[in-house]
Amino acid sequence: MLTSLHVEGQSLLHRIPVKPKLVGLMAFGLGLYLVDQPFALTFAMIATGTLYLSTGVGLSEGFRRLKPVLFTIAFLALVNLLLLSPHEALVITLRLVAILLLAAAVTASTTIADFMAAVTDLARPLEQLGLMKAADLGLALGLVLRFVPEIAVRYDALKEAHAARGIPVKLSRMLGPLIISTLKDADRIAEAIDARGIRGH
Numbered sequence: 001m002l003t004s005l006h007v008e009g010q011s012l013l014h015r016i017p018v019k020p021k022l023v024g025l026m027a028f029g030l031g032l033y034l035v036d037q038p039f040a041l042t043f044a045m046i047a048t049g050t051l052y053l054s055t056g057v058g059l060s061e062g063f064r065r066l067k068p069v070l071f072t073i074a075f076l077a078l079v080n081l082l083l084l085s086p087h088e089a090l091v092i093t094l095r096l097v098a099i100l101l102l103a104a105a106v107t108a109s110t111t112i113a114d115f116m117a118a119v120t121d122l123a124r125p126l127e128q129l130g131l132m133k134a135a136d137l138g139l140a141l142g143l144v145l146r147f148v149p150e151i152a153v154r155y156d157a158l159k160e161a162h163a164a165r166g167i168p169v170k171l172s173r174m175l176g177p178l179i180i181s182t183l184k185d186a187d188r189i190a191e192a193i194d195a196r197g198i199r200g201h
């Protein structure tokens with residue numbers, strides 16, 4: 001069964017409509033690139049982290065959800081340390097973590113259906129120009145949001161299966177089965193969507 005990144009709750013973020021949240025996230029991300037003071041960025045990171053936890057996700061679950069991205073940011077930080085000054089590497093890392101935490105807070109406090117409806121509405125002008133079908137874009141986003149936690153769960157299951165058989169857990173060995181099973185699920189979902197005429201084709 002597919003899971004969702006949404007967390008049920010009545011926090012402040014849960015009560016804010018999705019469009020203002022998306023606009024706020026975009027404005028925050030752009031505004032943060034005008035700030036290069038580590039102290040201010042650390043404050044922003046703490047504030048967005050607090051906002052994320054206020055959704056009711058919990059500390060351990062919240063970290064588990066972001067762990068792959070945080071590891072990626074940590075790797076980028078190490079690379080930046082080799083290429084840039086320590087100050088620049090620190091500023092970039094703090095910015096990325098602050099934006100990540102706010103994005104996670106928005107995702108945790110918004111249902112997939114609300115995301116799909118908002119993105120579909122925002123894409124209406126592009127549909128009127130004949131560039132795309134707005135409902136398809138909303139559906140694509142909804143499927144991506146739905147699949148992200150499912151892929152993480154599937155990866156953990158493969159890891160446990162390898163460990164149970166005494167096989168060393170290596171990403172290179174699990175990547176193939178993970179991609180194949182994900183593509184099979186994608187095919188099944190696409191067939192179900194077409195069978196129900198959701199895309200209207």
